[in-house]
Amino acid sequence: MKTRLLSGDALIIVDLQNDFLPGGSLPVAGGNTIIPMLNRYITDFHARRLPIVATRDWHPINHCSFESFGGPWPPHCIANTEGAAFPTALQLPACTKIISKATTQSKDAYSAFSDTPLNELLHSLNVKRLFFGGLATEYCVLNTVKDAIRFHYVTFILEDAVCAINQQPDDGHDALLTMKRLGAIPTKDEAIER
Ligand code: VGL
Ligand code: ZN
16 A cells, blocks of 8 residues: 655654664664664655654753653753754754653653644644654654544554664564554555655
């Protein structure tokens, strides 16, 4: 089944940030390998004047998800640091809409819809279908996709443009199964009509 990109479609790139890449403070092994594919999708959406959203984990320095504050993670994606920046290899156009999440000390959020203007933004742009790539499959991608489905977007998961942390070896695989079971439509490069 080929998918043709249409007016009403948007590309959502989840948390593709330096700290989640090899060399960062919470690296997703192989996270960098999806950047060329994301760039290909960016080119496709941009050429059709379709919205591109980049979400980012954007924590205060004393965030509750950090180990020293009782959370599960090493410090990562501290607002306005190089670790929280998008890698220069990711070719985001100037018109990219940026959504920052988990910005307050006392609350973590894996979904980019959580306490952000993402839903309102997408409504204002008349977006009906979302195409998801980014990091990490079993955390922020999974939880953002779940909310997208709950909010009745037609939700595609770009299987060749996500990557998992895999603390347990099957975490990413299981998350993909969960997303599909909930109604996300798996797609990939070859299935996009160009
Ligand atoms: C994420 C762990 C901690 C993610 C964010 O973006 O998937 N994972 N904070
Ligand atoms: Zn985080």
